[in-house]
Amino acid sequence: MDVNSPPPPQGWHVDAWSVRDGMAFASYRSPDAITTATSSVFIGVPGLDVVPLGSVSPALWAARASFQDGLHDADGRSIAFDDLGQVRELVRRGFLAGGLGPGAPETGETPRGGPPDLPARLDGAFRETLLHARRMEFPGAAGGAAQRDEFFRSLCEPGTSEVVYELVRTFALAVVTLWRHGAAPLHEWPVGDAEDLLGWTGALFSVLWLHPSDALEHARRFDAELDVHEFFHAWRRWEYGAAAPPNALASAAPCPTRAGWDRRICRLSDKLLVLLAMDSALERMSDLGDLAPAILSSLIATRPPISGLLPYRDHFREHLRVALEWLSNQLPQRRLPDAAEQAIEQFVRDRLTPAH
């Protein structure tokens, strides 16, 4: 280093990071020397609380175990963060991105179901509904949370919420149909997987369908194959509160694809997680249909508990408002340094490649 050049500025740096496990050590220091740290912390999921540490030794030790050694840009320089809020955001989004793709090998994290395309008749209905949608301008990251919240509020307005309702209802039917397609009888499934399907189907009765007959009528319109017996079973379990709360990120829920969609995304949770991990994902959406899978997952995540609420079109707007508020809160909350944003984007791409 030139002796006349100023010392590199201090900032928050990642010392060790277990990306997919959502844990990181960070310290306030110069980029090249961890031992110059004046403050050292640990951040971990699910709370993402900042835990102060007495020294950087635990961070260094973590890099001997299953933590990666810091976070560096393409040139191998440690990336500096302005404050701990940015580091928390990095850990949060890295963890969510780590939920993408097949995940750990042989853990059964593959979606069930048949071919990934949206069945032709459902796709036709989807396309037709989209003709009624007004042209969408998806908010960019630069617009901030206020612009994004305004966008989501606009989806709940009369005229648009009906379009969203039809799109999500059609897409939900495609997901459930695909999930069961060609699979063995439900009683032969692993218990956890069967619980996921029943929980999900039950949750759909909270937000999209009035009653099994409503759902079956909906299915008949599109020649969608649903097992009537299982369907009633799911509904009864929902009615009597016996269904386990569904996890909106259940890996087995498939994501039917449409022309122009990224075909590497075959799980519904992936469609949501890409949006939550990447700062630019929302503005890259092509139309409202592209957002339908994430809205469906958000509706599942925020579905009302068993109650006397009438789950029908008139109430959908309220369900949608709650779901979109949740979705907005899960989206990227802070812009990270450019090099960190690029690293996250690359990680998302890597997670979706077949090699993983």
Place this chain on the structure above:
Amino acid sequence: MPGTKLDAQYFGRASWTRRLGCALKDLKSDGRAGPFVGSHVGVIRQLLTDPDAGPRVVINIGAEALLNFLATGSYKNLYEHPVIGGRRREPTPERIQVDKWLSLPGAHRFYFAAVALGGAGVRFYGEYCMVLRPERIPPDTRIFDRDSYDLLQPPLSGRGDDAMQRLAGCLRGTWQADLVDMLLMKMLPRLPWTRHLITSGQVSGLVMTDQEFVEVHLEGPIQPSDIEQVTQLPDEPAIEASITQRQAGRQAPSAVELLWLKRRREVAESLAMAKVPHGLATQGGRGYQWT
């Protein structure tokens, strides 16, 4: 504070047995030890040499890393291969330095672990604590009386390279020959000398306190079959229950919480499939113990 003077007895070059002998003798001769010293040492020795419930080598690991380990059968040190971002321009000077002071023959072949007597290890390194089978630990396995990176911190740091290497040599030992005496030496200043006999829970807490532990340098790969059991603190199921309870009360969990819950379920299923015992470190009236 370069070259701060250290306690010559603890940081001496004699064997751990000899260092302990001298320390006990000094304690008795200057009257600091009190009447309980012999009994304390007896109780601690008995606990630390119990073949069934004695000290174990533990490694903490996160959910995803554990799932990978169980699925692929190989415990990987990810240090060389960043998951995200670019590659560091060169290995950390700190690691190169400490590995040199530790004189590890082929540092890449070693896996770092910790000694514990009950409990769930160091949570910072992962919520799951893998307890390794005692038979997996060769008697000549190297141990170090602390986190070796403490060598970079004052008051140990700031000496010349040769002095640091000598210092690291003083703090080293081997599993069978030195573990009990090394642990006793670490515990001595913290023992309740004069009033009552030490309990097993207190001993467990003295073997590992927070992230303060005896480091183990385990040579060769670790396999899933090396795991005796996987333990966790009750905190994790408590957090899980709290999230699920909020969910039932119409407070939707965050996406991070949903993913965390999903991973926990996958780990429970994978451990059951691999037939690895999985329990909680319960507080059975004397600190967190293995079930």
